[in-house]
Amino acid sequence: MRAPVRHLAVALAGSVALAGIAVVGAAGSLWLNRGLPAVRLACADVGGISPRDAMALVPAGVLWVDARLERDHEVGHLAGAVCVNEMNWEAQVSALVFAWRPAMRVVVYADRGDAGAARRVAALVRVAIGLRDVVFLDGNWRDLGAAFGIDGGAP
Numbered sequence: 001m002r003a004p005v006r007h008l009a010v011a012l013a014g015s016v017a018l019a020g021i022a023v024v025g026a027a028g029s030l031w032l033n034r035g036l037p038a039v040r041l042a043c044a045d046v047g048g049i050s051p052r053d054a055m056a057l058v059p060a061g062v063l064w065v066d067a068r069l070e071r072d073h074e075v076g077h078l079a080g081a082v083c084v085n086e087m088n089w090e091a092q093v094s095a096l097v098f099a100w101r102p103a104m105r106v107v108v109y110a111d112r113g114d115a116g117a118a119r120r121v122a123a124l125v126r127v128a129i130g131l132r133d134v135v136f137l138d139g140n141w142r143d144l145g146a147a148f149g150i151d152g153g154a155p
Contacts, residue, residue, distance in 0.1 A: 046122040048115065048138030054107060055147050063100050064148070065108040066141075067121040072111070078141060079149030081109075086120060089128075097129065109137035 054062075064081035066073045073083040082099050084092040100106065106125055110118040118136035126134045142150075 046119060046126055047135050048119070049107060049135045051137065051139040051141075051143040054137060054139075054144055057105060057107070061104055062148075063096070063104045063106045065096060065106060065121060065125065067108050067110040067118045067136075068114075074152055076150050076152040078109070078144060079151045081151075084121060084125075086117065086124070089121075089124060093129070096125065100131065104133070106131055106134040107137055108134065109141040112140040112142075115139075 064078040066077045066081040066083045067085050068077075068083070069085060069087065070083055073081070077083070080099075082092075082095045084096050106122070108118045108122040108125065110116075110121075115136060115138050118138075122134050122136040125131055137144075
């Protein structure tokens with residue numbers, strides 16, 4: 001009985017050592033490749049903004065980016081919002097670039113409960129385009145409709 005226990009202990013020690021080596025290797029790879037677009041995108045530091053804080057923004061100084069699908073955007077969106085989502089990034093990003101002005105703050109929003117999509121598109125805007133003043137709306141964009149207006153069909 002002692003031999004199987006000893007073999008198990010040796011196997012476990014080897015597994016822990018390999019896992020440690022893998023973690024150190026992964027951290028080293030991340031550090032060495034931190035300039036690659038995928039790594040920069042994954043590590044992009046974009047913050048969230050609440051609907052209440054968004055209400056304080058000057059409408060002329062905000063570029064709204066709707067990260068939802070086109071069909072949802074067509075039904076209703078914040079007035080002046082540009083539709084740019086992950087699915088059609090390449091086809092839509094030029095609309096964002098042409099709408100943006102140097103003094104504008106970019107606020108990306110999606111549907112309630114999908115702040116992840118808004119955050120990912122905000123990270124894309126920050127990393128791929130290089131805009132600095134980019135945040136995502138952490139809340140319901142429809143709460144802003146009364147202040148900024150809603151275009152499209154019925155909200």
